[in-house]
Amino acid sequence: MTDAKVTKASLEIGSHHAIEPPVWTPAMLARRRQRATYLAVALIAMVGLFFAVTVVKIGGNIVVERTL
Amino acid sequence: MSDASIDQSKSLPTVADNFGTAGDYIELLKPRVMSLVVFTGLSGLVCAPGTIHPVIAFVALLCIAVGAGASGALNMWYDADIDIDMERTKGRPIPTGRVTPEGALAFGTTLSFASVLIMGLMVNVVAGVLLAITIAFYVFVYTMWLKRTTPQNIVIGGAAGAFPPMIGWAAVTGTVSLESITLFAIIFMWTPPHFWALALFRSEDYRAVNVPMLPVVAGNKETRRQILLYSVLLMPITALPVYFGFAGIAYAVTAFIGGAVFLTLAFLIWQRGDADAEFKLAKRLFAFSILYLFLLFAVLLVEQGLGAFIPLTGFVS
Numbered sequence: 394m395t396d397a398k399v400t401k402a403s404l405e406i407g408s409h410h411a412i413e414p415p416v417w418t419p420a421m422l423a424r425r426r427q428r429a430t431y432l433a434v435a436l437i438a439m440v441g442l443f444f445a446v447t448v449v450k451i452g453g454n455i456v457v458e459r460t461l
Numbered sequence: 462m463s464d465a466s467i468d469q470s471k472s473l474p475t476v477a478d479n480f481g482t483a484g485d486y487i488e489l490l491k492p493r494v495m496s497l498v499v500f501t502g503l504s505g506l507v508c509a510p511g512t513i514h515p516v517i518a519f520v521a522l523l524c525i526a527v528g529a530g531a532s533g534a535l536n537m538w539y540d541a542d543i544d545i546d547m548e549r550t551k552g553r554p555i556p557t558g559r560v561t562p563e564g565a566l567a568f569g570t571t572l573s574f575a576s577v578l579i580m581g582l583m584v585n586v587v588a589g590v591l592l593a594i595t596i597a598f599y600v601f602v603y604t605m606w607l608k609r610t611t612p613q614n615i616v617i618g619g620a621a622g623a624f625p626p627m628i629g630w631a632a633v634t635g636t637v638s639l640e641s642i643t644l645f646a647i648i649f650m651w652t653p654p655h656f657w658a659l660a661l662f663r664s665e666d667y668r669a670v671n672v673p674m675l676p677v678v679a680g681n682k683e684t685r686r687q688i689l690l691y692s693v694l695l696m697p698i699t700a701l702p703v704y705f706g707f708a709g710i711a712y713a714v715t716a717f718i719g720g721a722v723f724l725t726l727a728f729l730i731w732q733r734g735d736a737d738a739e740f741k742l743a744k745r746l747f748a749f750s751i752l753y754l755f756l757l758f759a760v761l762l763v764e765q766g767l768g769a770f771i772p773l774t775g776f777v778s
Contacts, residue, residue, distance in 0.1 A: 421480050431483040442520065446583045449516045 481559040488554050489537055489565055490530030490572075497755070498529040498625045504758040505629025505644055507766040508707050513633045521584045521632035525625055528576035528592045532599040532621070534569030538562055539604050543670035549663060573600075580628075588631040595624040609671070612678040619652030620645075626758075643701040647757065650695040654688045654727060655750040661685070661730075661743035681739060685731045688746070692727035696720045699757060708761055709770045715760045719753045 417425075502525040506518055513521070537544065537555055541562055544550035554560040560568075573596050581589025603618030611617075623645045630641035657675055660667060661684055664676040676684045699716040702708035708716075726746040733739055764770040 424480055424482050428481075428483050428486070442523075445516050446520060449514050450583075 480561075481554055481564070485554040485559040486564075486568060489534040489560060489568060490527075491533035491537075492530075494533060495526050495529050497751070498622070499526045500755065501644070501648060501758050502526075502625035502629040504761045505626030505641060506632055507629075507762050508626075508640070508644070508702075509630040509633035511633050517584055518632070520579065521588060521629065524576045524580035524584065524588075524592060525628055527572050528580070528596050529625070531569045531572035531576060532596045534565050534572065535596075535600045536604045538565040538569060539600070540608075541565075543672065546670050547666040549666055580632075584632045585635045587635050587637065588628050591624055591628045591631055591637070595621055595628065598624075610673065612673045612675045614673070615656040616653050619649050619656070622652060623648035640702070640705050640707055643698070643705060646698050646701070647695070648754065650691060650698050651750065651754055653691040654695070654723075655747065655754075657684050657688050657691075658730070658743045658747040658750065661688075662740045662747075685739070689727045689731040692724055696724065702761065703773050706772065707765070709764050709772050711764055711771070712757070712760045713773050715756050719756055722749060723753050 499522055502522055506513065506521060537553055540550070541553075541555040544553050545556040550556065555562055555565055577589055577593045577596065580592045599618070599621035603614065603621055607614040607618050626644035626648070627637060627641045630644070631637060660674040660676050661681060664674065664681070667674040668677045675687060679687075699720055700713075703713045703716070723746075726742060726749060730739060730742045730746060733742060
Protein backbone atom coordinates (compact mmCIF):
# COMPACT_ATOMS: atom_id res chain seq x y z
CA MET A 394 0.00 0.00 0.00
CA THR A 395 2.99 2.31 -0.19
CA ASP A 396 2.04 5.69 -1.71
CA ALA A 397 -1.48 4.46 -2.28
CA LYS A 398 -4.28 6.97 -2.87
CA VAL A 399 -7.35 6.65 -0.69
CA THR A 400 -10.36 6.39 -2.98
CA LYS A 401 -13.89 5.19 -2.36
CA ALA A 402 -13.02 2.03 -4.24
CA SER A 403 -10.08 1.43 -1.95
CA LEU A 404 -12.44 1.62 1.03
CA GLU A 405 -14.20 -1.54 -0.12
CA ILE A 406 -13.50 -4.60 1.99
CA GLY A 407 -10.89 -6.78 0.33
CA SER A 408 -9.88 -4.19 -2.23
CA HIS A 409 -6.37 -3.86 -0.80
CA HIS A 410 -5.40 -7.43 -1.35
CA ALA A 411 -6.00 -7.16 -5.05
CA ILE A 412 -3.66 -4.19 -5.45
CA GLU A 413 -0.29 -5.23 -4.06
CA PRO A 414 1.13 -6.85 -0.94
CA PRO A 415 2.40 -4.42 1.73
CA VAL A 416 6.05 -3.44 1.70
CA TRP A 417 7.24 -3.01 5.27
CA THR A 418 9.05 0.30 5.61
CA PRO A 419 10.94 1.22 8.82
CA ALA A 420 8.10 3.62 9.71
CA MET A 421 5.53 0.86 9.32
CA LEU A 422 7.62 -1.51 11.41
CA ALA A 423 7.91 1.13 14.14
CA ARG A 424 4.15 1.56 14.12
CA ARG A 425 3.64 -2.19 14.26
CA ARG A 426 5.97 -2.34 17.25
CA GLN A 427 4.00 0.44 18.93
CA ARG A 428 0.69 -1.33 18.27
CA ALA A 429 2.13 -4.60 19.58
CA THR A 430 3.35 -2.86 22.75
CA TYR A 431 -0.07 -1.33 23.40
CA LEU A 432 -1.71 -4.70 22.77
CA ALA A 433 0.68 -6.42 25.19
CA VAL A 434 -0.06 -3.82 27.87
CA ALA A 435 -3.80 -4.28 27.29
CA LEU A 436 -3.51 -8.06 27.55
CA ILE A 437 -1.46 -7.90 30.75
CA ALA A 438 -4.00 -5.45 32.21
CA MET A 439 -6.79 -7.87 31.28
CA VAL A 440 -5.02 -10.76 33.01
CA GLY A 441 -4.68 -8.56 36.11
CA LEU A 442 -8.33 -7.58 35.91
CA PHE A 443 -9.51 -11.17 35.49
CA PHE A 444 -7.42 -12.15 38.51
CA ALA A 445 -8.86 -9.30 40.60
CA VAL A 446 -12.44 -10.20 39.61
CA THR A 447 -11.80 -13.86 40.44
CA VAL A 448 -10.47 -12.90 43.87
CA VAL A 449 -13.49 -10.65 44.45
CA LYS A 450 -16.01 -13.29 43.38
CA ILE A 451 -14.43 -16.35 44.98
CA GLY A 452 -13.31 -14.40 48.02
CA GLY A 453 -16.91 -13.65 48.89
CA ASN A 454 -17.93 -17.29 48.62
CA ILE A 455 -15.08 -18.44 50.83
CA VAL A 456 -16.26 -16.03 53.53
CA VAL A 457 -19.81 -17.39 53.24
CA GLU A 458 -18.54 -20.98 53.40
CA ARG A 459 -16.48 -20.27 56.52
CA THR A 460 -19.43 -18.54 58.13
CA LEU A 461 -21.60 -21.58 57.44
CA MET B 462 -21.06 0.19 0.38
CA SER B 463 -20.86 -0.72 -3.28
CA ASP B 464 -22.18 1.96 -5.57
CA ALA B 465 -21.69 2.08 -9.30
CA SER B 466 -22.05 5.87 -9.24
CA ILE B 467 -19.05 6.32 -6.93
CA ASP B 468 -16.52 8.68 -8.43
CA GLN B 469 -13.42 6.53 -8.23
CA SER B 470 -11.13 9.24 -9.55
CA LYS B 471 -11.83 11.37 -6.47
CA SER B 472 -9.14 10.93 -3.86
CA LEU B 473 -7.87 12.42 -0.65
CA PRO B 474 -4.23 13.45 -0.16
CA THR B 475 -1.68 10.70 -0.71
CA VAL B 476 -0.79 8.63 2.31
CA ALA B 477 2.40 6.70 2.72
CA ASP B 478 0.65 3.55 3.89
CA ASN B 479 -2.36 2.55 5.91
CA PHE B 480 -1.01 0.64 8.85
CA GLY B 481 -2.09 2.95 11.61
CA THR B 482 -0.67 3.80 14.99
CA ALA B 483 -2.32 2.79 18.26
CA GLY B 484 -3.67 6.37 18.40
CA ASP B 485 -5.48 5.83 15.09
CA TYR B 486 -7.22 2.78 16.52
CA ILE B 487 -8.13 4.71 19.66
CA GLU B 488 -9.61 7.43 17.41
CA LEU B 489 -11.85 4.74 15.89
CA LEU B 490 -13.43 4.34 19.32
CA LYS B 491 -14.76 7.94 19.25
CA PRO B 492 -13.24 8.85 22.66
CA ARG B 493 -15.38 11.99 23.12
CA VAL B 494 -18.64 10.10 22.64
CA MET B 495 -17.24 7.32 24.79
CA SER B 496 -16.54 9.70 27.68
CA LEU B 497 -20.18 10.91 27.75
CA VAL B 498 -21.41 7.32 27.54
CA VAL B 499 -19.18 6.27 30.45
CA PHE B 500 -20.33 9.26 32.44
CA THR B 501 -24.04 8.47 32.01
CA GLY B 502 -23.30 4.80 32.69
CA LEU B 503 -21.54 5.77 35.92
CA SER B 504 -24.56 7.86 36.92
CA GLY B 505 -26.85 4.86 36.46
CA LEU B 506 -24.45 2.74 38.47
CA VAL B 507 -24.24 5.19 41.34
CA CYS B 508 -27.98 6.00 41.44
CA ALA B 509 -29.02 2.35 41.53
CA PRO B 510 -30.12 1.00 44.90
CA GLY B 511 -27.81 -1.60 46.42
CA THR B 512 -24.07 -2.06 46.46
CA ILE B 513 -21.49 -3.26 44.00
CA HIS B 514 -17.86 -4.16 44.61
CA PRO B 515 -15.56 -1.41 43.23
CA VAL B 516 -13.70 -3.93 41.05
CA ILE B 517 -16.95 -5.18 39.49
CA ALA B 518 -18.11 -1.58 39.04
CA PHE B 519 -14.85 -0.80 37.24
CA VAL B 520 -15.32 -3.83 34.97
CA ALA B 521 -18.88 -2.71 34.20
CA LEU B 522 -17.73 0.78 33.24
CA LEU B 523 -14.84 -0.61 31.22
CA CYS B 524 -17.23 -2.85 29.30
CA ILE B 525 -19.62 0.06 28.67
CA ALA B 526 -16.68 2.15 27.40
CA VAL B 527 -15.27 -0.60 25.19
CA GLY B 528 -18.71 -1.58 23.89
CA ALA B 529 -19.52 2.04 23.01
CA GLY B 530 -16.12 2.44 21.37
CA ALA B 531 -16.56 -0.78 19.42
CA SER B 532 -19.88 0.36 18.01
CA GLY B 533 -18.20 3.64 17.07
CA ALA B 534 -15.49 1.73 15.18
CA LEU B 535 -18.11 -0.36 13.36
CA ASN B 536 -20.02 2.82 12.53
CA MET B 537 -16.85 4.35 11.05
CA TRP B 538 -16.23 1.17 9.05
CA TYR B 539 -19.74 1.12 7.57
CA ASP B 540 -19.91 4.87 6.94
CA ALA B 541 -16.43 5.23 5.45
CA ASP B 542 -17.87 5.75 1.97
CA ILE B 543 -19.82 8.84 3.09
CA ASP B 544 -17.30 10.02 5.69
CA ILE B 545 -14.82 10.65 2.89
CA ASP B 546 -17.19 13.29 1.44
CA MET B 547 -18.21 15.03 4.65
CA GLU B 548 -16.26 17.98 6.05
CA ARG B 549 -16.81 16.87 9.66
CA THR B 550 -15.69 13.28 9.11
CA LYS B 551 -13.20 13.26 6.25
CA GLY B 552 -10.26 13.36 8.67
CA ARG B 553 -11.26 10.07 10.33
CA PRO B 554 -8.78 7.16 10.28
CA ILE B 555 -10.43 5.17 7.46
CA PRO B 556 -11.05 7.98 4.94
CA THR B 557 -7.49 9.23 5.45
CA GLY B 558 -6.11 5.73 4.92
CA ARG B 559 -4.52 5.43 8.34
CA VAL B 560 -6.59 2.34 9.12
CA THR B 561 -7.90 -0.14 6.57
CA PRO B 562 -11.66 -0.93 6.52
CA GLU B 563 -10.77 -4.56 7.28
CA GLY B 564 -8.75 -3.46 10.29
CA ALA B 565 -11.61 -1.31 11.63
CA LEU B 566 -14.16 -4.09 11.10
CA ALA B 567 -12.01 -6.67 12.87
CA PHE B 568 -11.18 -4.24 15.68
CA GLY B 569 -14.83 -3.25 16.25
CA THR B 570 -16.16 -6.80 16.06
CA THR B 571 -13.55 -8.20 18.45
CA LEU B 572 -14.13 -5.48 21.03
CA SER B 573 -17.93 -5.83 20.73
CA PHE B 574 -17.88 -9.54 21.48
CA ALA B 575 -15.24 -9.17 24.20
CA SER B 576 -17.10 -6.38 26.03
CA VAL B 577 -20.44 -8.23 25.97
CA LEU B 578 -18.88 -11.51 27.04
CA ILE B 579 -16.92 -9.97 29.90
CA MET B 580 -19.94 -7.94 31.05
CA GLY B 581 -22.14 -11.04 31.02
CA LEU B 582 -19.63 -13.26 32.80
CA MET B 583 -18.09 -10.87 35.30
CA VAL B 584 -20.91 -8.43 36.08
CA ASN B 585 -24.28 -10.01 35.32
CA VAL B 586 -26.29 -11.40 32.41
CA VAL B 587 -28.85 -8.57 32.29
CA ALA B 588 -26.12 -5.93 31.94
CA GLY B 589 -24.44 -8.09 29.27
CA VAL B 590 -27.68 -8.46 27.31
CA LEU B 591 -28.37 -4.72 27.52
CA LEU B 592 -24.85 -3.98 26.27
CA ALA B 593 -25.34 -6.41 23.36
CA ILE B 594 -28.67 -4.74 22.50
CA THR B 595 -27.00 -1.31 22.62
CA ILE B 596 -24.22 -2.32 20.23
CA ALA B 597 -26.58 -4.17 17.88
CA PHE B 598 -29.05 -1.28 17.89
CA TYR B 599 -26.38 1.29 17.08
CA VAL B 600 -24.70 -0.77 14.37
CA PHE B 601 -27.56 -2.63 12.68
CA VAL B 602 -30.63 -0.49 13.39
CA TYR B 603 -29.16 3.03 13.33
CA THR B 604 -26.02 2.85 11.18
CA MET B 605 -26.98 0.22 8.62
CA TRP B 606 -30.73 0.74 8.40
CA LEU B 607 -32.17 4.02 9.67
CA LYS B 608 -29.38 6.51 9.02
CA ARG B 609 -29.64 6.40 5.25
CA THR B 610 -33.36 5.68 4.92
CA THR B 611 -35.41 7.96 7.17
CA PRO B 612 -35.31 11.46 8.68
CA GLN B 613 -36.42 9.79 11.92
CA ASN B 614 -32.96 8.12 12.04
CA ILE B 615 -31.71 9.90 15.12
CA VAL B 616 -35.09 9.80 16.90
CA ILE B 617 -35.21 6.00 16.88
CA GLY B 618 -31.46 5.49 16.69
CA GLY B 619 -31.04 7.74 19.72
CA ALA B 620 -32.11 4.78 21.83
CA ALA B 621 -28.62 3.32 21.41
CA GLY B 622 -27.06 6.28 23.19
CA ALA B 623 -29.70 6.17 25.92
CA PHE B 624 -28.95 2.64 27.12
CA PRO B 625 -25.73 3.23 29.16
CA PRO B 626 -27.42 4.45 32.39
CA MET B 627 -29.70 1.41 32.18
CA ILE B 628 -26.65 -0.81 31.82
CA GLY B 629 -25.01 0.86 34.82
CA TRP B 630 -28.20 0.40 36.83
CA ALA B 631 -28.50 -3.25 35.76
CA ALA B 632 -24.86 -3.84 36.73
CA VAL B 633 -25.83 -3.12 40.35
CA THR B 634 -29.38 -4.47 40.55
CA GLY B 635 -29.42 -7.12 37.83
CA THR B 636 -32.78 -5.75 36.70
CA VAL B 637 -34.43 -3.11 34.54
CA SER B 638 -36.60 -0.80 36.61
CA LEU B 639 -38.81 2.23 36.08
CA GLU B 640 -36.07 4.49 37.46
CA SER B 641 -33.50 3.24 34.97
CA ILE B 642 -36.04 3.62 32.16
CA THR B 643 -36.43 7.25 33.30
CA LEU B 644 -32.71 7.85 32.81
CA PHE B 645 -33.00 6.17 29.41
CA ALA B 646 -35.93 8.43 28.51
CA ILE B 647 -34.02 11.60 29.39
CA ILE B 648 -31.22 10.81 26.92
CA PHE B 649 -33.68 9.45 24.36
CA MET B 650 -35.68 12.69 24.30
CA TRP B 651 -32.54 14.84 24.51
CA THR B 652 -30.99 13.28 21.39
CA PRO B 653 -33.30 14.72 18.66
CA PRO B 654 -32.90 18.43 19.58
CA HIS B 655 -29.17 17.85 20.15
CA PHE B 656 -28.56 16.21 16.77
CA TRP B 657 -30.97 18.37 14.80
CA ALA B 658 -29.17 21.46 16.10
CA LEU B 659 -25.98 19.94 14.65
CA ALA B 660 -27.79 18.99 11.44
CA LEU B 661 -29.00 22.59 10.99
CA PHE B 662 -25.48 23.94 10.59
CA ARG B 663 -24.11 20.79 8.92
CA SER B 664 -27.02 20.15 6.56
CA GLU B 665 -24.88 20.67 3.44
CA ASP B 666 -22.62 17.85 4.56
CA TYR B 667 -25.58 15.49 4.90
CA ARG B 668 -27.15 16.67 1.64
CA ALA B 669 -23.89 15.98 -0.23
CA VAL B 670 -23.92 12.33 0.81
CA ASN B 671 -27.71 11.81 0.60
CA VAL B 672 -28.23 11.16 4.29
CA PRO B 673 -31.88 12.09 4.92
CA MET B 674 -31.39 14.21 8.03
CA LEU B 675 -34.47 16.26 8.88
CA PRO B 676 -33.17 19.61 7.50
CA VAL B 677 -32.29 17.91 4.20
CA VAL B 678 -35.68 16.21 3.80
CA ALA B 679 -38.15 18.53 5.52
CA GLY B 680 -36.24 21.81 5.49
CA ASN B 681 -34.83 24.05 8.22
CA LYS B 682 -38.22 25.49 9.23
CA GLU B 683 -39.69 22.08 10.06
CA THR B 684 -36.45 21.09 11.83
CA ARG B 685 -36.66 24.20 14.00
CA ARG B 686 -40.27 23.31 14.86
CA GLN B 687 -39.30 19.74 15.73
CA ILE B 688 -36.42 20.94 17.91
CA LEU B 689 -38.85 23.06 19.92
CA LEU B 690 -41.38 20.24 20.12
CA TYR B 691 -38.87 17.69 21.42
CA SER B 692 -37.37 20.23 23.81
CA VAL B 693 -40.81 20.84 25.32
CA LEU B 694 -41.36 17.07 25.63
CA LEU B 695 -37.94 16.67 27.27
CA MET B 696 -38.70 19.01 30.17
CA PRO B 697 -41.29 16.91 32.06
CA ILE B 698 -39.15 13.81 31.55
CA THR B 699 -36.18 15.49 33.25
CA ALA B 700 -38.46 16.00 36.27
CA LEU B 701 -39.20 12.28 36.62
CA PRO B 702 -36.09 11.42 38.71
CA VAL B 703 -37.37 13.88 41.34
CA TYR B 704 -40.85 12.34 41.14
CA PHE B 705 -39.44 8.83 41.60
CA GLY B 706 -37.39 10.03 44.56
CA PHE B 707 -33.85 9.26 43.40
CA ALA B 708 -33.00 12.90 42.64
CA GLY B 709 -33.10 15.71 45.15
CA ILE B 710 -33.25 19.48 45.40
CA ALA B 711 -29.92 20.12 43.61
CA TYR B 712 -31.04 18.08 40.62
CA ALA B 713 -34.45 19.78 40.59
CA VAL B 714 -32.85 23.25 40.54
CA THR B 715 -30.33 22.23 37.85
CA ALA B 716 -33.03 20.63 35.70
CA PHE B 717 -35.26 23.69 36.08
CA ILE B 718 -32.61 26.32 35.26
CA GLY B 719 -30.92 24.20 32.56
CA GLY B 720 -34.29 23.33 31.08
CA ALA B 721 -35.28 27.00 30.98
CA VAL B 722 -32.09 27.88 29.07
CA PHE B 723 -32.56 24.87 26.75
CA LEU B 724 -36.18 25.84 26.04
CA THR B 725 -35.25 29.49 25.48
CA LEU B 726 -32.61 28.52 22.90
CA ALA B 727 -35.04 26.11 21.21
CA PHE B 728 -37.71 28.83 21.16
CA LEU B 729 -35.30 31.39 19.67
CA ILE B 730 -34.23 28.92 16.98
CA TRP B 731 -37.89 28.27 16.13
CA GLN B 732 -38.65 31.99 16.04
CA ARG B 733 -35.65 33.24 14.03
CA GLY B 734 -35.98 32.80 10.30
CA ASP B 735 -32.74 34.15 8.85
CA ALA B 736 -29.90 31.75 8.22
CA ASP B 737 -27.15 33.58 10.12
CA ALA B 738 -29.06 33.83 13.38
CA GLU B 739 -30.30 30.27 12.94
CA PHE B 740 -26.78 28.88 12.49
CA LYS B 741 -25.42 30.78 15.49
CA LEU B 742 -28.29 29.68 17.71
CA ALA B 743 -28.10 26.10 16.45
CA LYS B 744 -24.40 25.98 17.34
CA ARG B 745 -25.19 27.46 20.73
CA LEU B 746 -27.98 24.94 21.40
CA PHE B 747 -25.74 22.07 20.25
CA ALA B 748 -22.97 23.12 22.65
CA PHE B 749 -25.39 23.84 25.50
CA SER B 750 -27.23 20.54 25.05
CA ILE B 751 -23.99 18.67 25.82
CA LEU B 752 -23.39 20.78 28.92
CA TYR B 753 -27.05 20.36 29.95
CA LEU B 754 -26.94 16.55 29.81
CA PHE B 755 -23.56 16.52 31.54
CA LEU B 756 -24.88 18.73 34.34
CA LEU B 757 -28.04 16.67 34.88
CA PHE B 758 -26.09 13.45 35.30
CA ALA B 759 -23.25 15.15 37.21
CA VAL B 760 -25.71 16.43 39.81
CA LEU B 761 -27.29 12.98 40.08
CA LEU B 762 -23.79 11.61 40.66
CA VAL B 763 -22.94 14.19 43.31
CA GLU B 764 -26.27 13.75 45.09
CA GLN B 765 -26.12 9.98 45.20
CA GLY B 766 -22.38 9.35 45.18
CA LEU B 767 -21.19 12.03 47.58
CA GLY B 768 -24.12 11.97 49.96
CA ALA B 769 -25.43 15.40 48.96
CA PHE B 770 -28.96 14.10 48.48
CA ILE B 771 -31.68 16.30 49.94
CA PRO B 772 -35.13 15.09 48.86
CA LEU B 773 -37.36 17.76 47.38
CA THR B 774 -40.36 16.61 49.45
CA GLY B 775 -38.39 16.89 52.68
CA PHE B 776 -37.14 20.33 51.67
CA VAL B 777 -40.65 21.58 50.88
CA SER B 778 -42.26 20.24 54.06
